Amino acid sequence: xxxxxxxxxxxxxxxxxxxxxxxxxxxxxxxxxxxxxxxxxxxxxxxxxxxxxxxxxxxxxxxxxxxxxxxxxxxxxxxxxxxxxxxxxxxxxxxxxxxxxxxxxxxxxxxxxxxxxxxxxxxxxxxxxxxxxxxxxxxxxxxxxxxxxxxxxxxxxxxxxxxxxxxxxxxxxxxxxxxxxxxxxxxxxxxxxxxxxxxxxxxxxxxxxxxxxxxxxxxxxxxxxxxxxxxxxxxxxxxxxxxxxxxxxxxxxxxxxxxxxxxxxxxxxxxxxxxxxxxxxxxxxxxxxxxxxxxxxxxxxxxxxxxxxxxxxxxxxxxxxxxxxxxxxxxxxxxxxxxxxxxxxxxxxxxxxxxxxxxxxxxxxxxxxxxxxxxxxxxxxxxxxxxxxxxxxxxxxxxxxxxxxxxxxxxxx
Amino acid sequence: xxxxxxxxxxxxxxxxxxxxxxxxxxxxxxxxxxxxxxxxxxxxxxxxxxxxxxxxxxxxxxxxxxxxxxxxxxxxxxxxxxxxxxxxxxxxxxxxxxxxxxxxxxxxxxxxxxxxxxxxxxxxxxxxxxxxxxxxxxxxxxxxxxxxxxxxxxxxxxxxxxxxxxxxxxxxxxxxxxxxxxxxxxxxxxxxxxxxxxxxxxxxxxxxxxxxxxxxxxxxxxxxxxxxxxxxxxxxxxxxxxxxxxxxxxxxxxxxxxxxxxxxxxxxxxxxxxxxxxxxxxxxxxxxxxxxxxxxxxxxxxxxxxxxxxxxxxxxxxxxxxxxxxxxxxxxxxxxxxxxxxxxxxxxxxxxxxxxxxxxxxxxxxxxxxxxxxxxxxxxxxxxxxxxxxxxxxxxxxxxxxxxxxxxxxxxx
Numbered sequence: 014x015x016x017x018x019x020x021x022x023x024x025x026x027x028x029x030x031x032x033x034x035x036x037x038x039x040x041x042x043x044x045x046x047x048x049x050x051x052x053x054x055x056x057x058x059x060x061x062x063x064x065x066x067x068x069x070x071x072x073x074x075x076x077x078x079x080x081x082x083x084x085x086x087x088x089x090x091x092x093x094x095x096x097x098x099x100x101x102x103x104x105x106x107x108x109x110x111x112x113x114x115x116x117x118x119x120x121x122x123x124x125x126x127x128x129x130x131x132x133x134x135x136x137x138x139x140x141x142x143x144x145x146x147x148x149x150x151x152x153x154x155x156x157x158x159x160x161x162x163x164x165x166x167x168x169x170x171x172x173x174x175x176x177x178x179x180x181x182x183x184x185x186x187x188x189x190x191x192x193x194x195x196x197x198x199x200x201x202x203x204x205x206x207x208x209x210x211x212x213x214x215x216x217x218x219x220x221x222x223x224x225x226x227x228x229x230x231x232x233x234x235x236x237x238x239x240x241x242x243x244x245x246x247x248x249x250x251x252x253x254x255x256x257x258x259x260x261x262x263x264x265x266x267x268x269x270x271x272x273x274x275x276x277x278x279x280x281x282x283x284x285x286x287x288x289x290x291x292x293x294x295x296x297x298x299x300x301x302x303x304x305x306x307x308x309x310x311x312x313x314x315x316x317x318x319x320x321x322x323x324x325x326x327x328x329x330x331x332x333x334x335x336x337x338x339x340x341x342x343x344x345x346x347x348x349x350x351x352x353x354x355x356x357x358x359x360x361x362x363x364x365x366x367x368x369x370x371x372x373x374x375x376x377x378x379x380x381x382x383x384x385x386x387x388x389x390x391x392x393x394x395x396x397x398x399x400x401x402x403x404x405x406x407x408x409x410x411x412x413x414x415x416x417x418x419x420x421x422x423x424x425x426x
Numbered sequence: 427x428x429x430x431x432x433x434x435x436x437x438x439x440x441x442x443x444x445x446x447x448x449x450x451x452x453x454x455x456x457x458x459x460x461x462x463x464x465x466x467x468x469x470x471x472x473x474x475x476x477x478x479x480x481x482x483x484x485x486x487x488x489x490x491x492x493x494x495x496x497x498x499x500x501x502x503x504x505x506x507x508x509x510x511x512x513x514x515x516x517x518x519x520x521x522x523x524x525x526x527x528x529x530x531x532x533x534x535x536x537x538x539x540x541x542x543x544x545x546x547x548x549x550x551x552x553x554x555x556x557x558x559x560x561x562x563x564x565x566x567x568x569x570x571x572x573x574x575x576x577x578x579x580x581x582x583x584x585x586x587x588x589x590x591x592x593x594x595x596x597x598x599x600x601x602x603x604x605x606x607x608x609x610x611x612x613x614x615x616x617x618x619x620x621x622x623x624x625x626x627x628x629x630x631x632x633x634x635x636x637x638x639x640x641x642x643x644x645x646x647x648x649x650x651x652x653x654x655x656x657x658x659x660x661x662x663x664x665x666x667x668x669x670x671x672x673x674x675x676x677x678x679x680x681x682x683x684x685x686x687x688x689x690x691x692x693x694x695x696x697x698x699x700x701x702x703x704x705x706x707x708x709x710x711x712x713x714x715x716x717x718x719x720x721x722x723x724x725x726x727x728x729x730x731x732x733x734x735x736x737x738x739x740x741x742x743x744x745x746x747x748x749x750x751x752x753x754x755x756x757x758x759x760x761x762x763x764x765x766x767x768x769x770x771x772x773x774x775x776x777x778x779x780x781x782x783x784x785x786x787x788x789x790x791x792x793x794x795x796x797x798x799x800x801x802x803x804x805x806x807x808x809x810x811x812x813x814x815x816x817x818x819x820x821x822x823x824x825x826x827x828x829x830x831x832x833x834x835x836x837x838x839x
Binding site: 039040041044046048051052054055059060063064067068070071072073074075076077078084110111112113114117121137138141142144145146148149150152153154155156187234236242243244245246247260261262263264265266267269274275276277279290291292293294295296297298300370375377379380 | 454457459461484486525555
């Protein structure tokens with residue numbers, strides 16, 4: 014078998030049409046960061062933007078900045094930019110709150126649009142917080158809704174006329190499996206089922222065409238592939254055809270038709286703004302905007318292509334260099350069915366991830382035995398994949414993972 | 427009548443035990459800022475804290491910062507600090523989300539603690555978003571709850587055995603009226619009514635003793651007297667006796683007993699953490715912590731005393747200098763019944779506020795005719811009050827407010 018060399022990877026980097034984007038991030042030297050699907054890297058420009066925001070806008074202009082620097086317009090303005098990343102119109106997206114809270118808001122709104130249906134369908138291995146939110150809302154409402162959890166391959170059978178909403182995450186957070194958003198949405202619509210997609214693990218790493226697919230609602234995260242900073246505000250999408258009828262779930266003043274009249278009665282804003290709740294988190298939104306602006310410079314088709322190649326490269330090098338060490342692929346082989354991450358299984362997964370950190374490679378572990386490596390195409394090089402697999406080889410060949418301090422304990426990674 | 431002079435105010439400043447705190451804020455020169463009850467000023471140290479956070483914690487340590495810099499502990503750590511400002515225990519408060527969302531979460535939790543009662547009582551002139559949230563939740567639940575709005579003086583009559591929750595803001599956002607938190611809480615408890623207080627316009631400007639008063643729940647804002655920055659995260663309080671039974675309203679992963687096991691089933695954390703929802707907004711929390719730390723250096727009794735004096739001074743100087751111009755006091759005269767703001771009425775209120783801005787004095791306007799001046803005792807001087815009233819005199823004597831560009835239009839101030 015022809016073996017790939019590090020030189021081959023360097024050549025791929027030289028030919029990479031996205032190669033210059035790496036310089037737009039402040040990356041620590043000596044580190045290979047394969048966790049951009051948990052927290053995206055720091056864009057050059059974010060520091061300056063935040064410092065100007067704090068020093069001038071907060072410090073000097075104070076309350077006047079709501080108008081002078083259009084703080085008040087941030088949720089809509091940044092939402093409109095995110096819309097371009099996910100195939101939405103600029104009046105269909107706002108940046109606000111957290112993904113979990115947005116999911117809660119939209120799911121409740123969706124259920125009110127289907128008052129005679131009582132079933133919510135989702136995938137058994139959906140991101141846990143999405144399942145918690147669904148179950149929590151069902152309990153809160155006490156209206157006899159029911160969550161029907163099925164395996165991914167049984168989804169289309171699970172959709173019938175009793176189902177109100179299908180709640181799906183486009184890319185599985187562990188296996189990296191990429192669901193067919195268009196096909197599932199079409200199947201749901203054929204039964205009158207509303208679709209609510211969580212784009213947290215896909216948006217920013219691939220083109221998404223929500224409107225072309227006829228998606229009804231979506232939410233997503235600001236701090237993964239959007240590089241919006243730790244705990245960045247999230248976003249939500251509602252298709253234009255639902256904007257008039259989708260009621261706000263949490264009726265806060267920022268969703269009022271005229272927030273600054275301080276009227277005693279709530280009158281929802283005409284458009285997507287009605288799903289705003291409290292005062293916008295200005296610091297977080299400013300950092301998010303820098304990340305989104307940077308992403309808008311990239312051609313998402315090229316981003317996707319590179320993402321697939323990085324994943325293919327990782328799996329091929331793993332087979333080439335680490336065949337002796339008992340890894341199993343835990344993600345789809347076919348890159349068209351895989352998100353921007355690879356996952357492999359190993360019984361010592363936790364310890365191996367810890368030992369890799371010592372080697373300067375950051376991935377993460379997901380119980381019980383998954384090593385997960387995020388492949389952020391904007392700032393990763395092909396040679397980083399080579400070096401990451403070489404580090405994995407070192408860790409395995411030397412048994413560097415087999416140390417007491419790498420024993421698994423409850424932790425945050 | 428003995429008239430106060432600017433010299434008298436300078437003397438008060440020299441004797442002010444809190445006088446040195448002003449230097450701990452970065453205040454724009456030439457500006458008198460009487461809007462700290464809308465957006466608090468920038469603490470010295472916030473810029474550096476954020477820059478270090480962005481550069482080192484986000485940029486270099488990346489995902490490792492959740493442990494290395496205890497991002498994961500921020501909601502509890504900052505909550506525990508806020509607890510010291512409001513007479514709570516450190517396990518009763520978290521910093522999270524927005525005030526409106528926290529109110530939604532706690533009100534729903536409170537209603538579930540009183541399943542047989544259907545009435546929510548609040549004050550007719552409560553902050554509008556609080557009323558919107560209540561009405562929105564009632565509609566969402568569809569369980570026949572009812573909002574009973576009464577005048578502040580009729581509150582105790584409105585509390586009976588059918589009432590589940592009393593929702594109150596401690597200081598009225600327009601008039602500055604300070605409600606008797608202890609007395610109202612006592613009256614509510616005598617009828618088995620839970621109390622949910624919004625401290626947004628009081629915390630940080632006066633001592634608050636939630637536990638001494640027996641308050642059940644509270645929420646508050648991070649960006650007013652806490653000086654946490656624009657759109658700072660808010661906080662919530664639940665008395666320890668309710669922690670076991672108060673269910674999380676929005677069941678997100680950060681409220682899970684073990685968030686990082688990614689278990690498919692939701693199991694609420696034992697304590698106050700179960701009311702967390704999504705990933706903590708790290709940038710906003712860091713800025714908030716700087717503001718809270720600064721406030722913790724001040725003796726809140728002295729803060730309250732100065733706040734009352736600043737208000738008394740403003741009203742006295744207004745009467746002394748501006749008697750000819752038709753202002754009416756719109757806030758309580760008795761400083762023990764007034765929050766840290768004054769309010770006066772004038773038919774040309776909007777234009778006057780605009781003209782004052784040109785004179786370097788920032789207050790704000792609340793329809794239909796209220797001029798509202800916030801008095802943040804940490805960074806305002808007595809002489810600022812003198813200069814603010816002198817500016818008001820100039821605006822009125824010269825009719826500087828009477829210009830076409832100061833005509834009222836929909837705006838954000």
